[in-house]
Amino acid sequence: MTNAMRKQNLLVATPITTLAVQQAKVLALPQRKLTRPAILKPALRRIAAVTLPPLAVLAVLLVIWQIAASQAGSSLPPPTQVFTDSRDLILHPFFDHGGNDKGLGFHILASLSRVAIGYSIAAIVGIALGSLVGQSVYFMRGFDPIFQVLRTVPPLAWLPISLAAFRDGQPSAIFVIFITAVWPVIINTAAGIRNIPQDYRNVARVLQLNPFEYFTKIMVPAAAPYIFTGLRIGVGLSWLAIVAAEMLIGGVGIGFFIWDAWNSSLISDIIVALVYVGLVGFVLDRIIAFIGHVVTRGTAVN
Amino acid sequence: MQKPYLSLSLVNKSFQRGQIVSEVLKGISLDVAKGEYVSLIGHSGCGKSTLLNLIAGLIPITSGAVILEDKHVRGPGPDRAVVFQNHSLLPWLTVFENVKLAVDKVWRSENAPTRNARIMDCLNLVHMAHAKDKRPAEISGGMKQRVGIARALAMEPKVLLLDEPFGALDALTRAHLQDQVMQIHQALKNTVIMITHDVDEAVLLSDRIVMLTNGPAATIGEIHEVKLSRPRKRLELVTDLTYIRAREAVLKFLYERNKFVEAA
Numbered sequence: 001m002t003n004a005m006r007k008q009n010l011l012v013a014t015p016i017t018t019l020a021v022q023q024a025k026v027l028a029l030p031q032r033k034l035t036r037p038a039i040l041k042p043a044l045r046r047i048a049a050v051t052l053p054p055l056a057v058l059a060v061l062l063v064i065w066q067i068a069a070s071q072a073g074s075s076l077p078p079p080t081q082v083f084t085d086s087r088d089l090i091l092h093p094f095f096d097h098g099g100n101d102k103g104l105g106f107h108i109l110a111s112l113s114r115v116a117i118g119y120s121i122a123a124i125v126g127i128a129l130g131s132l133v134g135q136s137v138y139f140m141r142g143f144d145p146i147f148q149v150l151r152t153v154p155p156l157a158w159l160p161i162s163l164a165a166f167r168d169g170q171p172s173a174i175f176v177i178f179i180t181a182v183w184p185v186i187i188n189t190a191a192g193i194r195n196i197p198q199d200y201r202n203v204a205r206v207l208q209l210n211p212f213e214y215f216t217k218i219m220v221p222a223a224a225p226y227i228f229t230g231l232r233i234g235v236g237l238s239w240l241a242i243v244a245a246e247m248l249i250g251g252v253g254i255g256f257f258i259w260d261a262w263n264s265s266l267i268s269d270i271i272v273a274l275v276y277v278g279l280v281g282f283v284l285d286r287i288i289a290f291i292g293h294v295v296t297r298g299t300a301v302n
Numbered sequence: 303m304q305k306p307y308l309s310l311s312l313v314n315k316s317f318q319r320g321q322i323v324s325e326v327l328k329g330i331s332l333d334v335a336k337g338e339y340v341s342l343i344g345h346s347g348c349g350k351s352t353l354l355n356l357i358a359g360l361i362p363i364t365s366g367a368v369i370l371e372d373k374h375v376r377g378p379g380p381d382r383a384v385v386f387q388n389h390s391l392l393p394w395l396t397v398f399e400n401v402k403l404a405v406d407k408v409w410r411s412e413n414a415p416t417r418n419a420r421i422m423d424c425l426n427l428v429h430m431a432h433a434k435d436k437r438p439a440e441i442s443g444g445m446k447q448r449v450g451i452a453r454a455l456a457m458e459p460k461v462l463l464l465d466e467p468f469g470a471l472d473a474l475t476r477a478h479l480q481d482q483v484m485q486i487h488q489a490l491k492n493t494v495i496m497i498t499h500d501v502d503e504a505v506l507l508s509d510r511i512v513m514l515t516n517g518p519a520a521t522i523g524e525i526h527e528v529k530l531s532r533p534r535k536r537l538e539l540v541t542d543l544t545y546i547r548a549r550e551a552v553l554k555f556l557y558e559r560n561k562f563v564e565a566a
């Protein structure tokens with residue numbers, strides 16, 4: 001932390017140095033030299049300010065974990081042992097020994113492809129249903145109570161019924177993703193559409209936009225910030241649900257991998273898999289947030 | 303007098319919520335000639351916006367008729383463009399795209415270069431061409447209002463409806479925009495109906511000032527004709543007798559005979 005503070009001081013000091021150089025031209029050369037790297041430093045410093053604190057916390061946590069798990073009789077392996085145990089998994093994410101004995105990369109890809117399908121359907125259906133419910137008071141009255149009840153059903157509770165309906169693991173998992181992610185999209189889209197200012201509606205009416213033009217030119221862009229909030233919650237939920245669903249349906253997938261590792265008592269493998277799951281979930285969330293940021297650029301400021 | 307271009311006859315408007323019916327406008331009759339600039343003035347809540355929305359067709363008339371060029375007004379349309387009080391530009395579109403939305407819809411039979419030229423003409427008219435690629439959040443309140451006016455002008459409406467177009471602006475910007483609107487009116491000879499709270503603004507810009515009585519059931523209390531030649535110069539008018547009389551007439555109406563009372 002002292003390091004950061006010193007850097008902070010440098011940052012403040014830099015402009016003063018430049019000022020001094022400008023005012024007193026007779027200053028010695030070494031002073032002048034100092035200013036040039038000082039121009040590059042703020043960018044580096046900003047990157048450091050973002051990456052250093054989490055790395056420091058991570059290091060502290062790893063040390064605590066190492067000490068705690070190194071005690072005699074500890075049931076979990078320390079980080080060093082996780083690395084030695086699962087070195088193959090960590091260093092070679094894309095090996096394939098046939099059957100389900102694949103690298104973590106393949107498992108993650110299998111899970112991601114399920115999420116991609118289920119989530120895409122949820123996004124399309126969610127925005128369509130949300131528009132309908134947000135647009136019409138009667139649809140709202142009819143559907144909203146049902147949505148409010150259904151959305152509280154935990155994702156895994158849908159699995160048996162979808163297995164019964166589809167009689168196959170793959171579509172069932174996709175259905176669970178869909179049904180998990182669809183509610184926040186519907187509810188946020190509807191809220192976004194209900195919140196479209198009357199002024200925008202009046203502009204559309206004066207211009208006599210037809211329903212299709214109204215949908216694409218006013219409704220979707222006006223509700224976009226809400227829609228993306230829903231999409232972002234949805235992607236997080238679907239990633240939560242996929243791991244649990246795959247534990248039950250088996251096959252290739254990160255959820256099954258974790259379950260399989262547990263059955264083979266490979267605790268280190270589980271820990272590595274958890275790190276992967278967390279990182280992928282984080283990246284998914286950031287991707288949707290980024291798309292939302294780009295799409296709603298103008299609106300977010302207002 | 304020539305045949306009226308826009309004519310309101312015995313327009314009534316009441317709002318109903320459950321059992322409660324509130325009468326807002328009662329027996330409004332007004333004829334507006336082509337190219338005329340008419341101001342509506344009255345105390346807050348008397349029903350000015352309601353009257354403008356009736357003419358725009360954004361809300362239905364309870365009874366009576368609004369007739370524009372021998373046709374009953376039955377709904378909103380681009381022949382009666384509205385500039386709303388809070389600009390109502392779409393924040394996700396640039397200045398250019400906001401005007402384009404109107405041009406593409408109203409002039410969809412024309413080819414793209416002609417439509418583009420229309421957009422730029424309108425932006426030039428309000429001196430906003432330089433900011434065409436900015437978004438509404440990046441320009442000032444006065445600039446937004448100018449773009450709103452450009453969007454309305456782009457529709458080449460039969461009647462231009464302005465709901466307190468300069469209400470939210472500081473005095474300097476306001477004066478600047480008033481001059482611009484006067485120039486545009488001079489050049490294009492549009493028929494304009496403008497709501498205002500500002501007596502000077504009404505006198506400076508209008509051919510006639512329509513004064514509404516206090517609600518509920520507001521009606522036209524008095525109409526004052528401003529017989530000042532155009533173009534009008536703000537500074538010269540300060541000492542002009544016609545100007546002073548018109549100002550006095552409106553002020554008397556608003557502050558002596560129709561003092562503002564909180565609606566019961």
Ligand SMILES: Nc1ncnc2c1ncn2[C@@H]1O[C@H](COP(=O)(O)OP(=O)(O)OP(=O)(O)O)[C@@H](O)[C@H]1O
Pocket residue numbers: 317318324326344345346347348349350351352353517565
């Ligand atoms: N949709 C509505 N439902 C019920 N009452 C309404 C509705 N719209 C307006 N009113 C009532 O009509 C009256 C006139 O409203 P209006 O907005 O036309 O006033 P205004 O003259 O434009 O006021 P201001 O100068 O403050 O804008 C008000 O008393 C208002 O409460």
Ligand SMILES: [Mg+2]
Pocket residue numbers: 350351352
């Ligand atoms: Mg009003």
